Amino acid sequence: MDLYRTIASEYSHLFPSSPEKFRAIETQLTAIGARDLLDIGCASGEFTRQIAAPGRTVTGLDLDEEMIREARLQSGTLRDLSFVRAEMTGFLQKSPPGSRDALLCLGNTLAYVDGHEELEQYLTQAARVLRPGGYLAVQILNYSNPAIRPGFVFPLLETPRISFSRRYVALETDPARPPSPETAPSVPARGYGFETRVTHKETGASLTDLHLHWPFPAPLLQETAARAGFSRSQVCGDYQGTPLTQQSFFALLHLWKNR
Structure with missing residues (x-):
């Protein structure tokens, strides 16, 4: 990563x-x-x-x-x-x-x-x-908190050198992996996309990453x-x-x- x-x-x-x-x-x-x-x-x-x-x-x-x-x-x-x-x-x-x-x-x-x-x-x-x-x-x-869902933006984190941002984004449902009776509807079929970005303050260069989070x-x-x-x-x-x-x-x- x-x-x-x-x-x-x-x-x-x-x-x-x-x-x-x-x-x-x-x-x-x-x-x-x-x-x-x-x-x-x-x-x-x-x-x-x-x-x-x-x-x-x-x-x-x-x-x-x-x-x-x-x-x-x-x-x-x-x-x-x-x-x-x-x-x-x-x-x-x-x-x-x-x-x-x-x-x-x-x-x-x-x-x-x-x-x-x-x-x-x-x-x-x-x-x-x-x-x-x-x-x-x-x-x-x-994840029972209704605010913590796709669209939620985490507080921005910073050091003197970098800033680090995170947010949840929606992922499309995977039809090959429908929710099981044990998890539906409390757990989405694909979870949430966890999108992160680190930006170098001096150069403005940034890197992004996307991972799956199961709520x-x-x-x-x-x-x-x-x-x-x-x-x-x-x-x-x-x-x-x-x-x-x-x-x-x-x-x-x-x-x-x-x-």
């Missing part, structure tokens, strides 16, 4: 982590005594580095090679911290059962899962990889997770633990595997 190669060195400035995000996740990790963690969709690794701590083995996973290169560069010689370039569902499939205490899937990463069938597969593999009582955190846009609503994620082997869940509308409402911008799901 040329666009993401362009912004890799700027990513932590465009999407800085927050103390509230760290506290929300760290509280859950501490509660289960998590020692072996996988951060899925880690990008340049800022949050992965934040949750690294003595006694923990932390792995960051991302599909983009330049993001992984930047994550390794910024991490220096930190011990028990590594970064792997791989596709998330395939990586979980190849991971040994019961090998992780916690999995993190933040930053709307789960929207890249391609449809309901792959979502079920992903959550089933996540449960398999977790140890009994293990924890999965999912942060995803609140999974939180109730669907809870139901699918329960079938996959997660016996307990909590859904919040922010990092402070406020209940999710229709107006919430994102959903944060805390999911725990059966003991």
Whole structure:
């Protein structure tokens, strides 16, 4: 992805982590005594580095090679911290059962899962990889919010060197992939087009990208997770633990595997 190669060195400035995000996740990790963690969709690794701590083995996973290169560069010689370039569902499939205490899937990463069938597969593999009582955190846009649909424009992000714009656009329905009874009408047959543009301020040169986002609503994620082997869940509308409402911008799901 040329666009993401362009912004890799700027990513932590465009999407800085927050103390509230760290506290929300760290509280859950501490509660289960998590020692072996996988951060899925880690990008340049800022949050992965934040949750690294003595006694923990932390792995960051991302599909983009330049993001992984930047994550390794910024991490220096930190011990028990590594970064792997791989596709998330395939990586979980190849991971040994019961090998992780916690999995993190933040930053709307789960929207890249391609449809309901792959979502079920992903959550089933996540449960398999977790140890009994293990924890999965999912942060995803609140697709029950009527504003977050094709035509929605995300806030413009800027650094001294670049600007980064994002919006949702409509995609034509694929007749070969009609919505299933489980997802219709809550999940469109093709999802949303996620259009991004990075512009260099000095030269005016720009790059654009278009990817598919599946707008999974939180109730669907809870139901699918329960079938996959997660016996307990909590859904919040922010990092402070406020209940999710229709107006919430994102959903944060805390999911725990059966003991």
